[in-house]
């Protein structure tokens with residue numbers, strides 16, 4: 243099967259489908275530069291997308307990989323998770339070869355962003371699939387004349403059959419800020435994180451990869467540039483309060499986010515900052 247890129251409509255919005263090697267594929271929406279589907283050669287969908295997600299740009303699409311910038315969550319005065327999830331990005335590159343397919347989407351400042359955040363910037367999100375691998379890279383370019391600071395994330399919703407069966411390794415010994423428990427800072431003493439209640443944790447300065455095991459799913463997750471790993475599951479009650487999630491949505495997702503949540507990242511005038519997250523089926 244030939245690799246390539248197709249222009250498609252996905253739930254009524256412009257999107258690109260990446261056709262990778264061995265039948266792998268991915269869909270990235272121009273709304274938010276959000277990867278909404280990643281299917282591996284075994285035919286399995288690896289990302290969670292809510293069947294109550296809203297695609298009209300009024301709110302962020304619930305699922306896939308939202309791009310959060312220049313603010314992570316509600317840690318500042320800007321709208322939650324920043325300004326770019328509901329923007330329409332434009333395509334700046336597409337390429338494919340025997341063993342990969344890649345697209346880059348970009349957006350930048352305008353009157354709307356500058357009214358809330360007075361900085362000149364360009365963002366580029368590159369998504370690349372290989373047979374069993376999804377690579378995401380966020381490039382933040384400071385196109386202005388003064389330095390700025392930002393927080394943000396690649397807010398990846400991993401699809402799981404049953405989150406109660408999930409175990410996430412690789413976070414042992416790290417401090418985390420427990421946003422589900424009054425933001426207290428705790429040192430992780432477990433070798434495996436199990437999710438059995440609302441979970442909203444910012445693991446700080448993580449340098450090791452993680453391994454997610456859930457039923458017969460095994461996913462390796464690695465990041466560069468982003469200092470923190472955020473693990474989020476709303477569990478039953480918080481999920482019920484989210485209008486764009488089905489009642490059992492919490493069970494089928496686990497967000498494992500490459501984030502700069504607690505450490506602001508500085509970008510000097512004219513400089514570029516890169517953050518990456520890689521998901522590999524192992």
Ligand SMILES: O=P(O)(O)OC[C@H]1O[C@@H](O)[C@H](O)[C@@H](O)[C@@H]1O
Pocket residue numbers: 302315322323397421442443472474499
């Ligand atoms: O509902 P939103 O804006 O997509 O945010 C979802 C969640 O995103 C996570 O990254 C945060 O840690 C949570 O606190 C937050 O609730």
